[in-house]
Amino acid sequence: MAAGSSSLHIGIVGFGNLGQFLVERITKDGAPLGLALAFVWNRNTEKLKGLVPDELVLGNLSSFADRQCDVIVEVCHPRVVKEFGVHFLSRSHFMVGSPSALADHDLNEKLRQAARLNGRTLYIPSGALWGGQDIQRLNDSGALQALFIRMSKHPSCFRLTGDVLSEWTEGEGRRVLFSGSVAELCPLAPNNVNTMAAAALAAGKLGFNGVQGEIVSDTALSDFHVVEVEVTGPGGFSVHTVRKNPARLGAVTGSATYNSFWNSLLVCKGHGGQVYLC
Numbered sequence: 001m002a003a004g005s006s007s008l009h010i011g012i013v014g015f016g017n018l019g020q021f022l023v024e025r026i027t028k029d030g031a032p033l034g035l036a037l038a039f040v041w042n043r044n045t046e047k048l049k050g051l052v053p054d055e056l057v058l059g060n061l062s063s064f065a066d067r068q069c070d071v072i073v074e075v076c077h078p079r080v081v082k083e084f085g086v087h088f089l090s091r092s093h094f095m096v097g098s099p100s101a102l103a104d105h106d107l108n109e110k111l112r113q114a115a116r117l118n119g120r121t122l123y124i125p126s127g128a129l130w131g132g133q134d135i136q137r138l139n140d141s142g143a144l145q146a147l148f149i150r151m152s153k154h155p156s157c158f159r160l161t162g163d164v165l166s167e168w169t170e171g172e173g174r175r176v177l178f179s180g181s182v183a184e185l186c187p188l189a190p191n192n193v194n195t196m197a198a199a200a201l202a203a204g205k206l207g208f209n210g211v212q213g214e215i216v217s218d219t220a221l222s223d224f225h226v227v228e229v230e231v232t233g234p235g236g237f238s239v240h241t242v243r244k245n246p247a248r249l250g251a252v253t254g255s256a257t258y259n260s261f262w263n264s265l266l267v268c269k270g271h272g273g274q275v276y277l278c
């Protein structure tokens with residue numbers, strides 16, 4: 001907790017869809033839950049005018065340590081995790097909204113080490129992942145043998161870096177865009193595979209190289225995203241879940257994911273120097 005206060009102070013980094021949602025929820029519902037805003041940062045501060053009180057606007061992210069802050073929440077871009085994650089963990093707990101950044105093995109190690117050394121928690125929100133804690137338990141007991149995640153969305157909902165989906169037509173149906181390890185998928189679709197990245201972190205023994213993923217474009221999915229998870233354990237053990245997440249056409253993030261982020265934030269009260277799926 002920040003000195004002299006019983007509230008948990010939250011710094012929000014990024015003021016896009018998720019950032020705005022979290023700022024609104026903290027402002028509206030935070031006080032009785034013991035949550036208050038420490039600061040809000042966005043690369044373009046104009047966007048914050050009239051929506052965030054001036055005293056809470058952080059002009060320069062490098063001066064984040066000037067504000068008393070218990071938990072920093074990144075809802076911005078994997079690049080910001082790379083540049084600031086270790087610094088954030090030297091002062092606060094850190095919830096990584098863009099866990100696809102951790103596909104970078106070096107960064108992954110540095111963040112884990114920073115969490116350990118500083119006794120701060122690196123929180124990974126479950127996002128659209130169902131059963132993440134069960135996967136983590138199976139992983140920790142050594143019984144997780146394989147994990148596969150398929151995300152199917154309308155083509156307008158994908159933001160891909162390569163040209164695997166440069167053209168599509170309404171009504172074309174289903175097309176597998178990429179199938180492979182989550183490590184290979186993260187650079188290709190950094191904004192679409194956060195759920196898979198959260199799964200790869202829960203399944204730490206398989207890791208980003210061992211967890212398999214598939215992204216599927218399907219023009220029939222105009223109202224929701226589908227996330228399928230297949231877990232394999234010993235002696236024929238298996239679990240297959242199918243989650244339908246309502247989403248508007250063109251939306252990268254399904255609507256249930258916003259509330260999922262809020263519920264994740266409520267967990268971030270400090271769990272020691274470790275990575276914690278919340």
Ligand SMILES: NC(=O)c1ccc[n+]([C@@H]2O[C@H](COP(=O)([O-])OP(=O)(O)OC[C@H]3O[C@@H](n4cnc5c(N)ncnc54)[C@H](O)[C@@H]3O)[C@@H](O)[C@H]2O)c1
Pocket residue numbers: 014015016017018019042043074075076077078079080097098099125126127128190191192194195252253257
């Ligand atoms: N963990 C999950 O399940 C999950 C779900 C949805 C989104 N996300 C991730 O969370 C992040 C935010 O999502 P969103 O839906 O709010 O996105 P958004 O596009 O609505 O907002 C992103 C914000 O960050 C800013 N930004 C983008 N690139 C930047 C950069 N390189 N440096 C600084 N600022 C930058 C934008 O200006 C914008 O204000 C994204 O990285 C997204 O991939 C994760």
